[in-house]
Every structure is written in C-alpha cells, then in structure tokens.
Amino acid sequence: MRLLLIRHGQTPSNLKHLLDTAAPGPALTPLGEEQAAALPEALADERIEALYASTLLRTRLTAAPLAARTGLEIVVRDGLRELSAGDLEMRGDREAVETYLTTALAWSDGDTGRRVPGGENGVEALARFDSVVAEAAATGAETVAMVSHGAVIRTWTAARAENVDTAFAAAHGLGNTGVVLLSGAPDSGWRVLHWEGRPVGPEEGGPREGGPAGESVGDAAG
Template identity: 75%
Template structure:
C-alpha cells in the first residue's frame, strides 16, 4: 500500500506557535485555505483510493478540496489526531515545545511507556495511529491519503519506517500541507519514499 500522510493547512495557532491539540481546534487561516486548495494539483499524479482526516476541524477543511477533486468521501478517525499536549496545551514557549517534541521522539526511539505530561503515552498514541492505518490497509486500497498533524506524522514515521530514524525527522519539521509518502503494510513494515515530495537523499 502507498500511504500519503499530509499535514493540515496553516491555522491561527500555527502563527502563534501554540501547542494546540484539543478538539475541535481552530480552522484554517486564509493562507491555510489556499494551501488546502492547492493539494489536488500537488497530488494530481497520485491515484488516491481512500481519503482520511482526523477529528480536528483543520484536517477536515484541508481534506475538502481533495474530496471534491477525487469524488472520495472523507473518513473521519480520531486515531490520526495530533499528539495530545496534556499539561502543555496552548503553551507557546520554547521550553514547552521542546519538551513536547522530546517526549514524542523518545516514543519513536522505543520509550513508548513515557507519558506526555498530563497526556498520552507513546503506546497509546502510536497504537491509535496504527489502528487507523491497519483499517485502511484492510480495505484493499492501493493508495491512501491521510490528512493529519505534524508531530504525530513525524513521530509515527520515525517509529514505523525502517529506513529512517529519529534524527532524520527531528531535523525536518513538516510544513503545512507537507506530504510524507511511505510504502508497505502493517504486517511487513514501512519504508519512507518521499519527504515533502522529495526522495530520500535529495
């Protein structure tokens, strides 16, 4: 299966650098709407068979243009929502942001019992994302697009892709509507093919 993980378009909280993970969350900025509108063109060469979004408003708004262009209904699943910030929710300071990412990347390195302060463990976060990917794989779709969130996409990719590590994703923040492409299956594992539309090594 080809799995396209797409970060949502820009939100007001992104502009303020806030750890905004609670549902339903904010909508998109005017730029975010433009970014979402550009996705069908960006993905014109992809033959998408199934389209998913998280329970947060920003991913559903980002998925709407793809849904219209492809004729696919958007499947809404809580499992691909952002990593819950817990006690760090709506914080915008550098220390909180670093603690959030350090915890998430520790999960990718195998310390999945670690808990985000006041939030989830890595087992819970990766497990819920895994469940949605497994559900999509069982449909038999060749290419699945999931509109999700930056931190959880980076964390899950580092944990599940066999050809990249935490250092790779830690050095590459995913921009709004940035796309990560993987191939594989829940049973055989995953390989990262593209990061922000570029092959590995470029």
C-alpha cells in the same frame, strides 16, 4: 500500499507557535485555505482511492478540496488526531515545545512508556495511529491519503519506517500541507519514499517550520 501522510493547512495557532491539540481546534487561515485548495493539483499524479482525516476541524477542512476532486468520502478517525499536549496545551514557550517534541520523538526511539505531562504516552499514541493505518490497508486500496498533524506524522513515521530514524525526524520538520509518502503494509513494514517531495537519503537538508508540531527540535518556539 502507497500511504500519503499530509499535514493540515496553516492555522492561527501555527502562526503563534502554540501547542494547540484539543478538539475541535481552529479553522484554517486564509493561507491555509489556499494551501488546502492547492493539494488536488499537487497530488494529481496519485490515484487516491481512500481519504482519511482526523477529528480536528483543520484536517477535515484541508481534506475537503481533495474529496471534492476525487469524489471520495472523508473517513474521520480519532486515531489520526494530533499528539495530546496535555498540561502544555496552548503554550508556545521554548520549554513547553521542547518537552512536547522530545517526548514524542523519544517514543520513536522506543521509550514508549514516557508520557507528555497530563497527556498520552507513546504506547497509546502509536497504537491509535496504527489502528487507522491497518483499517485503511484492509480496504485493499492501493493509494491512501491521510490528513493528519505534524507531530504525530513525524513520530509515527520514525517509529514505523525502516529508513527513517528519530534523528531524521528530529532534524526534519513538516510544513503545512507537507506530504510524507510511504510504501508498504502493516505486516511487512514501511519505507519512506519522499519527505515533502524530496527523496529520503543522507543528503537531505534542513528543517521546515510551521508551528511547534511541524518544526525541528532545535527550532522550537521561544
């Protein structure tokens, strides 16, 4: 299965570099709407057969143009929502963002019992995302698009893909409507083919910004 993990379009909280993870969350900015509108053309070569989004408003708005172009229903699943910021919700200071991101990336490195203060731990977060991926795989669709969130996409990918590790995820951000393309299956494993359109390899370059959940650990908001 080809799995396209798509980060949502820009939101007002992204502009302020805030950890905004609670439901229903903000809508898109005008730029975010433009980014969402550009997705169907950007993904025109992909024969998407199933389209998923998280329960947060921004992902459903981002998925809407794809749904209109493909004629697919948006399947909304809570398992694709952003990693809960817990007690750090709506903070944008460096300490909060670094705590959030380093905790999430520790899960990718196997420390899944670690918990975001007042939020979830890695066992809970990875399991809920796994369940949606398994559901999509069970449909038999050859190409599935999931509109989700920066931190959970990076964390899950580093935890589950054989060729992307925690160091890569820490150094490489994911911009708004950035896409991580994987190939594989829940039972046989996953491999990242492209990260924001670039083949994954040792020559890969620096991070992309776009709010705390999408930026590298070193670029956390201050």
